[in-house]
Structures are given as structure tokens and as C-alpha cells.
Amino acid sequence: MWIGLCVAAFATPPAWVVLSTAEEAQVQAGQAVVRTAAAGASGEIEGVVQVAAPFDAVWATLFDWEARERAVSAIEDITVYAPESDPGGLGVTYRLSILATPVVYHLRYTVSKAEGWARFALDPAKTNDIAASTGSYRIQAVPAGHRIHYRTVTDTGRALPAFVKNYVASSSIRTQLEAMRAAAQGR
Numbered sequence: 001m002w003i004g005l006c007v008a009a010f011a012t013p014p015a016w017v018v019l020s021t022a023e024e025a026q027v028q029a030g031q032a033v034v035r036t037a038a039a040g041a042s043g044e045i046e047g048v049v050q051v052a053a054p055f056d057a058v059w060a061t062l063f064d065w066e067a068r069e070r071a072v073s074a075i076e077d078i079t080v081y082a083p084e085s086d087p088g089g090l091g092v093t094y095r096l097s098i099l100a101t102p103v104v105y106h107l108r109y110t111v112s113k114a115e116g117w118a119r120f121a122l123d124p125a126k127t128n129d130i131a132a133s134t135g136s137y138r139i140q141a142v143p144a145g146h147r148i149h150y151r152t153v154t155d156t157g158r159a160l161p162a163f164v165k166n167y168v169a170s171s172s173i174r175t176q177l178e179a180m181r182a183a184a185q186g187r
Contacts, residue, residue: 013117014136017046017149032177044153049177052145057187061180071179103129131157
């Protein structure tokens with residue numbers, strides 16, 4: 001029941017990340033922009049990166065799990081457990097190691113390649129080491145190619161030290177977006 005409601009709720013394109021004038025200049029200069037708003041156990045992250053590549057190359061990088069494993073050092077393994085055609089959407093298990101602590105969680109993705117977006121949410125039918133996670137990717141056509149807009153809100157279920165939040169927010173997300181850009185431009 002929940003999965004059907006989740007799919008229905010996530011059937012619309014996510015909003016674009018709105019950039020300030022300074023952030024727009026950064027993105028146009030080839031830098032990934034990543035913003036965070038974190039408090040307690042929860043954190044919101046938004047990011048944008050510009051990619052000089054065609055749509056299909058950019059789209060393929062969103063679901064290139066092996067490339068994501070190589071790019072983000074905390075990720076030990078990403079495994080697909082349900083295909084995109086599954087009624088609950090694409091199911092993906094993430095296994096991480098953060099400060100030698102294993103973290104496992106499962107996300108379900110609602111995907112619309114035709115509209116260039118994917119939304120994800122924690123799969124409550126699985127056992128997860130985090131309390132909640134929702135987010136999205138959206139691809140925007142721009143004169144120089146495309147932009148990947150990324151959003152997530154995650155609740156770890158526990159308070160985290162500032163340096164761990166910093167790693168997850170600014171370092172790992174920036175690394176992920178920059179790796180996606182490099183992979184798409186190399187396709």
C-alpha cells in the first residue's frame with residue numbers, strides 16, 4: 001500500500017534548485033554548487049552541476065552505480081534489488097562505511113526519463129540504518145549542455161558530529177556531482 005502511495009506522490013517532476021547570482025556564476029564557471037541546511041539528525045542538501053554532454057549521457061550517469069561506488073569513498077556497494085518496472089519502482093541498496101561504521105539503507109526510485117527526472121525515498125519495507133531519506137535528480141537543458149539538479153533530505157535518526165555532516169553534505173555530494181559530470185562528458 002505505502003509503495004503505491006509513494007509512487008503516486010512522486011509522479012510529478014521535482015522543482016528546480018534556484019541559484020543565487022553568485023551560484024549561477026559558479027555553475028557557469030564549471031564548479032558544482034552544493035548547499036546544506038542541517039540541524040540535529042536531519043539535513044537538507046541541494047546541488048547543481050553543469051555538464052557539457054547530451055541528455056542520454058547525462059541520464060546514464062544518474063544510474064551508473066559502479067561509477068558512484070568509485071567516486072564516493074564511503075560507498076562500499078550499491079546493489080539493485082528491484083527493476084524500474086517493479087510496481088514499487090527501482091529498488092537500490094546502499095552499503096556505506098562511515099568512520100568504520102557500516103550503514104545500510106534501501107531507496108525506491110520513481111523514474112521519468114521522458115521528463116528527465118527521478119525521485120527517491122527510503123523503502124520502509126526494508127530494514128534501514130537511517131530514519132528517513134527523500135530526494136530527487138532533475139536534468140535541465142541549458143545552452144552549454146545540461147544541468148543536474150539534486151536534492152535530498154535525510155534523517156539519520158541520531159545527532160551527528162559537525163565534521164561527519166560536513167563530509168556527507170559538502171564533500172561526498174560535491175564529489176558525486178563532479179564525478180557524474182566527468183562521466184557524462186566522457187561518454
